[in-house]
Amino acid sequence: MRLADRVVGLKASATLAVNALAKDLARSGRDIISLSVGETDFDTPRPIREAAVLSIEEGFTRYTAEAGMPELRQAAADYFNRFYGAGAGAEHILIGNGAKQCLFNIMLAVLNPGDEALIPAPYWVSYPAMVEIAGGKPVEVHTGAERDFKVGVEDLERCYGPKTRICIMNSPSNPTGAVYRAEELDAIAAWAVERNILLLSDEIYDRLVYSPARHYSLCGWWRKRPENFAVVNGVSKSFAMTGWRLGYMLAHEDLIKAATKLQGQSTSNACSISQKAALAALTLGNPEEETMRRSMERRLGLVLEAVSRWPGVLCPRPRGAFYAFPDFHRLYRGEISDSASFCSFLLEKAGVALVPGAAFGDDRCARISYAVEDKILSRALDKIHDALHQA
Numbered sequence: 417m418r419l420a421d422r423v424v425g426l427k428a429s430a431t432l433a434v435n436a437l438a439k440d441l442a443r444s445g446r447d448i449i450s451l452s453v454g455e456t457d458f459d460t461p462r463p464i465r466e467a468a469v470l471s472i473e474e475g476f477t478r479y480t481a482e483a484g485m486p487e488l489r490q491a492a493a494d495y496f497n498r499f500y501g502a503g504a505g506a507e508h509i510l511i512g513n514g515a516k517q518c519l520f521n522i523m524l525a526v527l528n529p530g531d532e533a534l535i536p537a538p539y540w541v542s543y544p545a546m547v548e549i550a551g552g553k554p555v556e557v558h559t560g561a562e563r564d565f566k567v568g569v570e571d572l573e574r575c576y577g578p579k580t581r582i583c584i585m586n587s588p589s590n591p592t593g594a595v596y597r598a599e600e601l602d603a604i605a606a607w608a609v610e611r612n613i614l615l616l617s618d619e620i621y622d623r624l625v626y627s628p629a630r631h632y633s634l635c636g637w638w639r640k641r642p643e644n645f646a647v648v649n650g651v652s653k654s655f656a657m658t659g660w661r662l663g664y665m666l667a668h669e670d671l672i673k674a675a676t677k678l679q680g681q682s683t684s685n686a687c688s689i690s691q692k693a694a695l696a697a698l699t700l701g702n703p704e705e706e707t708m709r710r711s712m713e714r715r716l717g718l719v720l721e722a723v724s725r726w727p728g729v730l731c732p733r734p735r736g737a738f739y740a741f742p743d744f745h746r747l748y749r750g751e752i753s754d755s756a757s758f759c760s761f762l763l764e765k766a767g768v769a770l771v772p773g774a775a776f777g778d779d780r781c782a783r784i785s786y787a788v789e790d791k792i793l794s795r796a797l798d799k800i801h802d803a804l805h806q807a
C-alpha cells in the first residue's frame with residue numbers, strides 16, 4: 417500500500433515494542449520480567465475512580481468544550497499557580513488526551529517546515545518523532561552519564577542556529593531520572609529568552625522527586641515571558657492514571673487558541689469522564705502520593721545497590737521519575753555491539769526486558785523502569801547480575 421512520506425521513516429515506540437516482545441516470550445512459557453514499561457504499578461486512587469463512576473451515572477457522557485471543561489482548565493491553572501506561582505487563568509490552559517497530545521499540539525502549532533527543535537539527548541522517545549511529523553528537524557544536543565545526563569547553555573548554544581524555534585526540556589527526565597537544579601534551569605531559561613525561542617518544559621514527573629532534590633518548574637518564567645515558555649503536565653504518572661489519557665498545558669493564550677483549533681480538528685475534547693476524574697485528582701490531590709514516592713525511592717535504592725556490583729557500569733543517581741539509565745557500553749564485546757544487542761542478550765540470558773538506549777538517543781545505555789514490585793525487581797536485578805557475569 418502506498419503511504420505518505422511522513423510515516424514511512426517514522427519509528428514505532430521502542431518501549432511499547434520491547435514490552436510486546438517480552439509478553440510474547442512470556443506467553444511461550446519463558447520466565448520473563450519486563451522492566452520496560454513507563455507506568456507505575458499503583459492503581460488510580462479510589463476517590464478519583466469514584467468521581468469517574470459518578471460522572472457516568474450522572475450522564476456526563478457528551479462532548480465538552482474542545483479545550484476542556486472550564487472547571488478543569490481552572491483546576492489545572494490553580495495547580496500551576498499553587499505549586500509553582502504561575503499566575504495563570506483558565507484561558508492559559510488546554511486539556512488534551514494525555515501530555516502526549518499537548519506536546520504534539522505544541523509542535524504542530526509552532527513549527528514550520530524546516531524549523532529546528534533542540535532536544536537534549538537522552539530524550540523521551542516521542543520528541544523527535546513529533547518534531548518530524550510537524551515538519552520540523554530534531555537537533556539532538558548530546559550529553560552523557562559522565563555529566564549526569566544534563567545539558568548546559570554552552571551545549572545548547574553550540575547546536576543553536578537561525579532555524580531554531582524550540583527547545584524541549586524534561587526534568588525529571590525519562591529515561592535518565594535526572595533533575596535539573598533551579599540555577600541550571602534558570603540559566604537555560606534566560607538563554608531561551610535571549611534567543612527568543614520557545615522553551616517547552618515537560619514536567620510530567622514533577623511529583624516524583626527524591627529528597628534532597630526538588631522539582632523546579634518553569635512556570636515562574638512563563639509568568640514573566642509567556643511567549644517564550646510552555647509547560648506540559650498530566651495525571652498519568654502522579655495519579656497513576658496512564659489509561660485515562662488526560663494531560664494539560666500552560667501557554668500563552670495565542671498558543672492555547674492555536675492548539676485548541678488543532679485539537680478541535682483531530683480528537684476534539686479529551687474524554688469527558690476522564691476530565692471529571694482529573695478534576696477530582698487535581699482538587700483532592702493524591703492520597704497515595706507519598707506512599708508511591710517512598711516505594712519508588714526504595715526501589716531506586718535496590719537498583720543502585722545492584723548496579724554498584726556490576727563492574728564497568730556507570731549510573732549517575734537518578735533524582736526523580738522511576739527510571740535508571742546505566743551506561744553499559746564497557747561491557748559491549750563480540751556480538752554485543754550496541755544497546756539493542758545488549759538488551760537482546762539480557763532478554764535471552766536473563767529473561768529480563770530493558771529498553772535499548774538507542775531509542776532515547778544514547779546507544780551506550782539501557783533504561784531500567786523500576787516501577788514494579790520490590791520482590792520482582794530484586795529477582796530481575798539478580799538475573800541481570802548473573803547474566804553479566806556470563807557475558
Ligand SMILES: Cc1ncc(COP(=O)(O)O)c(C=O)c1O
Pocket residue numbers: 454513514515516517540586589590618620649650651652658661662663
Ligand atoms: C517524559 C514524558 N512525557 C510525556 C509522556 C506522556 O504522558 P501521557 O500519558 O500524559 O500522554 C510520558 C509518558 O511516558 C513521558 O515519559
